[in-house]
Amino acid sequence: MVSIVSTVAYLGLEARSVEVQCQIAPGMVGFAVVGLPDKAVAESRERVRAAISSLGLALPPKRITINLSPADLPKEGSHYDLPIALALLAAMGLVDAETLAHYLVVGELGLDGKVAGSPGVLLAALHASSRGMGLICPSAQGPEAAWAGQIEVVAAPDLLALLNHLKGQTHLRPPEPGIVLEPVAGPDLKMVKGQETAKRALEIAAAGGHNLCMTGPPGAGKSLLASCLPGILPDLTPAEALEVSMISSVAGNLEGGRLVRHRPFRSPHHSASMPALVGGGARVRPGEVSLAHLGVLFLDELPEFQRVVLDSLRQPLETGEVSVARANNHVTFPANFQLVAAMNPCRCGHLGDAALACSRAPRCAADYQAKISGPLLDRIDLHVEVQAVSAADLVLPPPAEGSAEVAGRVRRARQIQDVRLHGEKARTNAELDGEMLKDSATPDDAGQKLLAQAAEAMRLSARGYTRILRVARTIADLAGAETVGRIHIAEALSYRRQPPRN
Template structure:
């Protein structure tokens, strides 16, 4: 199997052994790791009691016009040599083999097993042999036998009809309900922030939290996944493929809870968006179907932030290299948090800001207008009052909020499912008027707000989508004035801070 971005493709390992000067060549656009497999395969054969042919050996990785990378070809190359030299008589047709070899013949785990098993099934293979540590990951795919092997002697014995291998069945180490997530019952006060989080979760909207240090911005953001709808099996498979390619799956064969990624503000553009000499998924793709939290937003590299603009719109990111383009999905909710100024206390009700106007302007200018437009809700996170902190009254927990969010999402699915849209934040512009009917009063209010605040066309669309979500939470078919007023309120902060 080979990789092209997130997807795998079948690779046929052809072996030719001819008389002549001893040699061992691998052709078919192999990378350095594959070329080095010659030494690993030679040592593994000898150390496991097999004869290494003293002839000219040529390995061809077909199709020859696509680049191959990684040590995952060690095992099929070894089997090809054994078969071509007559040391393995068992038929290999209909089977796929993946694995790195140690010099002693042990089969080591590799990245990307999940997409490779999916590709093998689609290619009509009846069985896949993978490293034992990758077996549970591959077993997630139904309709194909997945065998885990620890040593090549074990595999050879099985192929020759000796030792018995049992195909794997997927086993989850934990489910979403088993995992302890931060709960909104821990959040004291912050009613406006809690309300904005509920709206964001219900409609899949991006969110910006602005407030002084210690006001609870990070606390709110970390609890957002606890109120998002549970992942579907298709979403779990899609997200797990990304983690499999990145080598981050760990012991669980499936990502069953929505990802929450919080990269440090020193991250590079490549780390955030993905890339590298051999392209790999970045943080925005690792947060696919989940939340990407950007804390201390103005401290991020400006170039890194600007790279996110198009992926936020397209829900996918394309990385171009000489060998071709790689596309990774990134359907994420962006949650950003920031202080209003370098000292953090601009607009604070009790503490004076010590920053100069030029310092504040320079600080806020790190966030471009186009990026700000893509953040649907702007929320002012005010300091929590003592009465809320000292109150023994329990706050509403995540379970109750999640129930309302799920009901709103169900309405959206009924309305948008046929168009392939999963939530209000993804409504295409062409459908906006059809699925977002407004009362006359709401329309008039929006017109006034649009002219008064100087909203862009993109901001207009996002206000309407947020209002649609608020109406769904109220179980209202039409968007009324109150829904529009609340949605517009979440666009006012960029004028409060950015147009002083």
């Protein structure tokens, strides 16, 4: 007799159906797990054996074979423990196999029979819902699974409680969806003294989802400005919150099923490796670009990152997703993030200040900024110089306008974009392309003439030309203008990258 329990394998944000087939047959005593398991899955037989022993049961002295079908699909992770245990108990006649056929099962087992959490439960719940099945999962992740909607969730604290529930002897209460966390208040723009140009660029970046690079001396407030960005961005929609939570679930960061409505803000250290930034590793996991999906990826000290790591951002910046290729696997994660970078103008950071600049200025600036490739810089819409803050600026009273006022303008601009892009794949002006860009961002005659002159003088690439139109459309939205005019083009051109000063 072969008993079957359904579970899943995770490939990026995709859950693939997997059958756990168990056969107990006469022959040499053994316990084998086949079907391309990784080490964590292969070791599950010892956890399953101990968990069943904790119930006072012993495995039959026969040959036990567990097959994970399809056999050519790699199986990774500890969430196969519970389905393997239930398939084995069904083959032993201790659990009704027909009852198990209505559930998809995930969960890790402890040696004492406790059911521990494992990454990806939200994806498993959505997959089970699409197949019209229920879900058996760890009790700690029941609130996470409940976000999948109309689905029966059995959240089990341990193997004994689950068996009693399946036999009808006790009843496990269905979990409630986890709470939606309120955003944690961050720095306010009122804390920033001066820097009006940089604050204006930050507002445009937030309104249109544009990439931003701030260049200035140490202590000018670049990191503070970047940390103010989450406070002026609009909250995630419910659909977007679920999308972000799916990534957190796969990464194992979704604690207690708590969904968040504020946009992610990720700030990796400049020593981050390529797998840490774009995803990968022996067991493919989402990187920082995916954890920042629909939010902000802040790279401080941009030239200090390895050049090959920075160049790996070029594909996700253009396509909104990242593909991680392995010999036996090919995984795609969403990576539609907003890049905000900060850098010093040169290694010493004081280019332009004769009293503090090093003896190699301005050559040091060219060498330092050459660490960042031109194609990557061309993908950044807004480049702004952040000037040093003087002592006179620091003693000034706080500005009258803070994050709340700027967030209101950003919200109104996003509402205009929502109406314009209704039914389209693009979410913001930064994603406008093709006919959408032509229909919404074509400037008037004066603006068209200025753009043509600038394209020739600045030798703009086709990508740079397109990004100026996108930024100008956002500036027009902030002003409430229906048509992109000369003044909007002029301001957008002022944010294009300037070469290092000689």
